[in-house]
Amino acid sequence: MDYEKIIRVVQTTRPFFVDDTREIKVTVKGRSDFVTQIDVAVQEYLRQELYRLDPQTILIAEEQKRIYIKPDTSYWILDPIDGTQNFIRHVGLSAVSLAYYNKKDLQFGVIYNPFTEETFYAVRGQGAFLNGRAIHVTENKVLEKSLMAIGTSPYDRQFIPKNWDVFQKVYCRCLDVRRSGSAALDLAYVAAGRYDGYFERNLKPWDMAAGIILVQEAGGRVSDYTGKEIQVDCNADICAANGFINEELLRIIGEK
Incomplete structure (x- = not known):
């Protein structure tokens, strides 16, 4: 697999994001769950490009009918815009997130923010990188000095009592918390040492696949x-x- 070529293809999606002349058309899928014509266009563009480069691999993506992963098959796992609400509101914290799953494991992941032109990527056994420079998690050993990122599970409001109880406990014991609105970027920032940790309930495969291998x-x-x-x-x-x-985070999350 030519991962460098895949990274370049992902980077060519930038014009879809930075064209300020077009109107963003929003469709509501559910509470706090939106899709734009740009989500669909980026997904279709990458579907075609990935098929051209690798016609044997199946694409699993957010804006399509569900295909379930079988352990003995290869897949691309794509979120065309992670942080759609940020994109709609011109926040600049959105990313294309693409992972390659093969032989029961993640082999590659790339997370690309077209607004900052930061490309985070990792290959199994070869390390993690940001724009070609090796990145590493922090060496902070205590939660008290840790900057944490949280996700609020906005589609799943039934988790509000559990989530906010945990958020309060973590906030009381850590340095501070951040909420970006993009799970992919939160994971990339943990990998790059910008955050010490991140947690969120009920993420979907395309939200987290690339970020997992990065971390x-x-x-x-x-x-x-x-x-x-x-x-x-x-x-x-x-x-x-x-x-x-x-371990300390998991203890707090599991506290009754």
């Missing part, structure tokens, strides 16, 4: 809320951090 290859640890390895064939709660504070 792992940057030296961090990723699990679900019970400490188990995440399988990207279904939704999952995610706790990603530098490997030093993970």
